[in-house]
Amino acid sequence: MVDHAPEAASAQPYEIVSEHAELGFNQYGKAENRLVHVRRDGDVHHLTDVNVTSQLRGDFTHVHTHGDNAHCVATDSQKNTVYSLARDGVGAPEEFALRLADHFTRSYDWVNGGRWEVEQYSWDRIVTENGPHDHSFVRGGKEVRRTVVQRDGEATFVVSGVTDLTVLKSSGSAFVGFVDDTYRTLADATDRIMATDVTAWWSYDPDHVSGVDFDATYDSVRQIILSQFAELHSLALQQTLWAMAVRVIETHEEVTEIRFSCPNNHHFTVDLSPFGQDNPNVVFFAADRPYGKIEASVTRKGVPSEPRAWNTVPAFA
Amino acid sequence: MVDHAPEAASAQPYEIVSEHAELGFNQYGKAENRLVHVRRDGDVHHLTDVNVTSQLRGDFTHVHTHGDNAHCVATDSQKNTVYSLARDGVGAPEEFALRLADHFTRSYDWVNGGRWEVEQYSWDRIVTENGPHDHSFVRGGKEVRRTVVQRDGEATFVVSGVTDLTVLKSSGSAFVGFVDDTYRTLADATDRIMATDVTAWWSYDPDHVSGVDFDATYDSVRQIILSQFAELHSLALQQTLWAMAVRVIETHEEVTEIRFSCPNNHHFTVDLSPFGQDNPNVVFFAADRPYGKIEASVTRKGVPSEPRAWNTVPAFA
C-alpha cells in the first residue's frame, strides 16, 4: 500500500514505494504559451502569432517517485525560455520548435527528448483606401497551422498539419452502392452537399528535415487539399481523402505519410412537400451531431509509419 | 400558493392562479435553425449559410397560465416556416428576417410582433489552377454578420451588426495620462499593441428600412471600422470606437445609432531582462483574462435611441 508522510511533515523528498507499479512514459512542461512577435522591416511590421507548448522527457523519475525536484526544469522556466528564444524572431513554426528541442536537450544532461507543439494563427494586412496598412491587421480564416516536433535521443520527428479548414461543395459528390441490410435506412444520393472540417497531419522524412522550406510545403499541401476537394467528383469522402493524399505524396518527396481525420458535416435536404413545395437540392438543414468521422493514413510505399513521430499527434482519436 | 394538478391527472388545461404574480414580457420560438441555401446560376452555385432564430410575441398568456396551447404556433412549426420561406432564396439576412416578420404577423391574428435573428457565415470560392470553382467553397474569416429584426404592432426595428471581427495594430496606439492614485500600478504606454474583437451593432432608421441595400451598408460599415482602426493614432480604445462611430453616422444616413462592445485584448511586453535580453516591443504575451471591456453607443444628433429596437440585442452585457 501507499504509505506517505502526513501533510504536516516537512517538505523533504521521500520515496512512495510500490511493489507492483512502475513509472512509464512521462513528459511535462508548459502548455499554450501565447506568443506574438513583431518584426519591423522599416515602418512595415510583420506579425507572428503562435501558441507554443513545451514538454520535456528524460530522467524525471525521482520527481514522481520521491517528489525530488532536482531535475525539474520548472514549467515556468520553460515558458521563460519560449519567450527568450523568440527575441530575434520565430520563423516557421517547425523551425521554432526545432530550436526549442535543440536548446532543451543541449542545456540539461538528463533531458534526452521532448515534445514541442506550435499552433499558428493567420493575419491579413488591413487594406484601406491608402492601400495595405503598415502595422494594422485583421484575423484571417479560422483554420490553424500546426506542428508537433518530437526529439528522441538523436532522432527528430516533425509532423505538421492544418486543422479546421472548413470546405463545402454543393455538387459533385455522390454516395451510392453501400451495404444494404437491416440497419440501412439511408437512400442513395447521386448529388449531395459534401462538407468537412479538414484535419490533416503529415510527417517529414527525418533524414531531410534540415533543408525543408516548411512554409512552402504548408502552402502547397493546403492548396492540394483545396484543389482536390473542389475538382474530384467524389464517390465517398474516403475517396476524396485518398485523392488528396496521393497528390501530396507524389508532389512532396519530403513527406513520408499523411493522415486525415475529417467529419462528414451532414447537410440534409429538407422535405418541403408538406408545404406544397418541391426542393430540388436548394434548401438544406446543416446538422451538428452525429456526424460521419472518416480517418485514414496514407504512407509512402516502402516507408513504414514511424510510431515515434505520430504517438502524440492528436489524430485518429 | 401554487396549486397544481397531480401528474397523474389528464392533460386538461387549468389555471395556475396567483394573487401576486402577473405575466410580463414573453416570447418563444425556435432558435438556431441552421439553413444552407444553394442558388444555381447555370453551373455556378451561390451559397447562403445562415442561422435563424424565430420568436413570436402576442397573446400567449393562456399558454403560460393555463397550459392551453390553442394559440401556440409550435416552435417546430416555426422551424418549418423558416425552411419553407427559404425555398426561393434567402437574400440579405435583414430581408429574410423581415419576410419572416411579415409572414407570422399576417398569418396569426394574435401574433402582433416578434423577434427574428439571423447570423450569416461567409464562404469564399475555392481557387484552383483552373480558376474560381463553380460549386466548391472554403469558409472565410471567423467574423459573423448578424441582424435582429423586431416587429411591434405596426413598427419594425432593424439592428444589424458584426461580431468577432478581430483586429490588431502593432503600433499607433498609446495609453497615457490616466488617473494616478493608490490603485494605479500600470505605467504609461506611448506605443503599445492594441487588439480587439469588434462587436458592432447599428440600428436602421425605421422610416427608411424598405429602401436600404443592407449588403452594401454592411460592407461599408465593416470597411469603415477596419480603416479607422488602422489609420487613427489611438489615444484610447474609446477614442477609436468614437472615430469609427462618427464616420459611420456621417456616411450612412440610414443609420441612427451604432453601439460597440469591444474587449481590450491585452498584449503584454515580456520582460526578458532576467535572460540578458532587451525587448524593444518585439516579444509579447497575449493574455486571455481579464480583459478590458469598452462599450459605447453613438447616436445621430436629434434622434433618441429607440429601446424597442435595442432591448433584445446582445450588446452591453
Added chain:
Amino acid sequence: MVDHAPEAASAQPYEIVSEHAELGFNQYGKAENRLVHVRRDGDVHHLTDVNVTSQLRGDFTHVHTHGDNAHCVATDSQKNTVYSLARDGVGAPEEFALRLADHFTRSYDWVNGGRWEVEQYSWDRIVTENGPHDHSFVRGGKEVRRTVVQRDGEATFVVSGVTDLTVLKSSGSAFVGFVDDTYRTLADATDRIMATDVTAWWSYDPDHVSGVDFDATYDSVRQIILSQFAELHSLALQQTLWAMAVRVIETHEEVTEIRFSCPNNHHFTVDLSPFGQDNPNVVFFAADRPYGKIEASVTRKGVPSEPRAWNTVPAFA
C-alpha cells in the same frame, strides 16, 4: 467628416468633431477578473471562486471625443481594486458587487454609476475515508450563480440569477392541442421527455436590498425551480416557467420580478421499427440545434419592471 491627426503626431488629446454624432450610453472596465479567496477557520478552509467584471459610468466623454484620459480610471486599476477589496473576504456575490459599487462611486467624483457582475462557481469538499477534508475540494455541478449590480446615481439595482441549471424529466410532460395549420408537422405528445438548461434572473426590490440574505434567497429560488420542474405535470414549458415564477414571487417578498430564458432541449423518440423493434419511450436522440427557446418575465402585481435593473442583464437575447 472625421479629421484626425496622423499617427506620427504626438500623443496630445484633440477633439474628433462631428456635426451629426453624439456620444450616448457608455461604460468600460475590466472583465472577468478571476478571483479565488481562501478563508481559514482554524485548519478548515473555505473557498470562494468568482469571476468579477467591473465597469464604470459617469463623465467619460472626453476619453471618447478627445482621447483625453484625465478621467480614466484604468481598467487595470479596476482590476487591482477588485483584488484589493477581496483581501478580507468576498461574501455573497451580491455583497461584493455592492461594495465595489460603493467604492468606485465614492472614490471618483465623476463616476456616478456602473455595472458589476459576479459569477460564482461551486465547490464541494472532498470526502475521504477520514471524512470531509479540511482544504481539498472538487468542483460541483456545472450551474453558475450570477449577479448583476447596477448603480445609477442614488439608485441601486440588484438582479441575481442562475445559468446552466440543466434538468430533465422522463415523464410528466405533454404537448398537445397547438395550432394545426399548413406548417404543423409535429404530432401531439402526451408523454414526452422535457429537458432544459434553466437561465433564471430575478430582481430585488431596490428599497429592501440592504437586509436581504442573498445566499438564502439563492438557495430557495434554486430549490423552487427544481421542485416545480419535478412536480408539475407540464402541459407546455411555458406553463412550467409560470409555475416556477409564481411560487418564487409568492415566497420571496424581496423579489419583484423573475425572468426565464430556457431552451427546450429536444429528445426525440427514435423510430426503431425498421429494425423490427418497438420503442415505448425508452430510446431517445438528444438533439443539439435547433432548439425551442422560451422566454418569459413574471412581475409582482403593481410593481412595474424597472428598465435600469434589467437593461444589461443577459436575458431575452
Added chain:
Amino acid sequence: MVDHAPEAASAQPYEIVSEHAELGFNQYGKAENRLVHVRRDGDVHHLTDVNVTSQLRGDFTHVHTHGDNAHCVATDSQKNTVYSLARDGVGAPEEFALRLADHFTRSYDWVNGGRWEVEQYSWDRIVTENGPHDHSFVRGGKEVRRTVVQRDGEATFVVSGVTDLTVLKSSGSAFVGFVDDTYRTLADATDRIMATDVTAWWSYDPDHVSGVDFDATYDSVRQIILSQFAELHSLALQQTLWAMAVRVIETHEEVTEIRFSCPNNHHFTVDLSPFGQDNPNVVFFAADRPYGKIEASVTRKGVPSEPRAWNTVPAFA
C-alpha cells in the same frame, strides 16, 4: 500524378492509381450519437445519458482507392445500430461498447475490428420536500466518464477514464528545489494552491475483461484519485499523480496501466502591497493560459504497455 474522372462523369467506381502512395491505417463511422435511455422500474425511472462513437476497421481499401462502397456500412447505418442495440438498455459504457464490437465484427465478414467510444454524463435525482423524485433529474458534476474499446481480430482492448474532474487544494502543496539557472524566475513555494482538471485513463487486462464490474472499478478509481489528491502532502504534481497511480495499480488487479494528463491550473498570489495590504495566501488570481501540463503513465510491473489498447485514446496530446 492523380488522374481522375471529370465531375460530369457517371458515378462509376474507378481506381485512382498511385505509384508512390499506399493506404495505411484507416477507420470510419458515426461520431457522437447522443443517446438517452430510460429504464422503468415501476414508476421509478433510471436515466442513461451517453455519447457514442462507432468506427469500423477492416477491408475498406476500395472505398478509398476506387470510390467503391460495396463494403461500406454507411455511417448512418452505424448510427441506426447504436440506437437499435440500446433498445433493452445500455448498461455500463464498457459493456455497451463491447456489444457494439461484437455486433459489427460478427455481422460483416470484412470488418475485423474497430473502435467504439462512449462518454457518459451523470444525473442526480431531484430532491423535493416529498423526497427523491421518480422521474426528474438534475445534471451532476461536469466530469465525464469515458471508455474506448478497440477490437483487433480476436483481441479486445478496454481503456476507460474520467475527464474534467476538477480539484483544488488550498494547502498541502509545495514546489521547491527545482533547477536554478538563467531561465528560472520562479521562487520556491512551500505552501501553494494546487488545482487541476484530472484526465485519467486506465487499461483493463485483456484476459480478464469479461468478469469486470466496470461501474465498481470506475467508482473506486475516481475515489482513489480524490482521496490521494486530498491527503497527500504534494511536493510536485508529478508526485501526486504517482501516488494516485500506485494505489490504483495496487488496489485493482484488473488494471494494467493508468495514464494521467493534468494541467497545473495556476493560482497566483496577488501582490497587494501597492495598496498597503499583505496577502497571507488569501487572495489568488486564477490564470487561464499558459498552464503546466503533466503527463505520466504508470504500468503494472512485468506487464508492458499495449500499443493497440492506447493508440487512439486521447491522452498525451
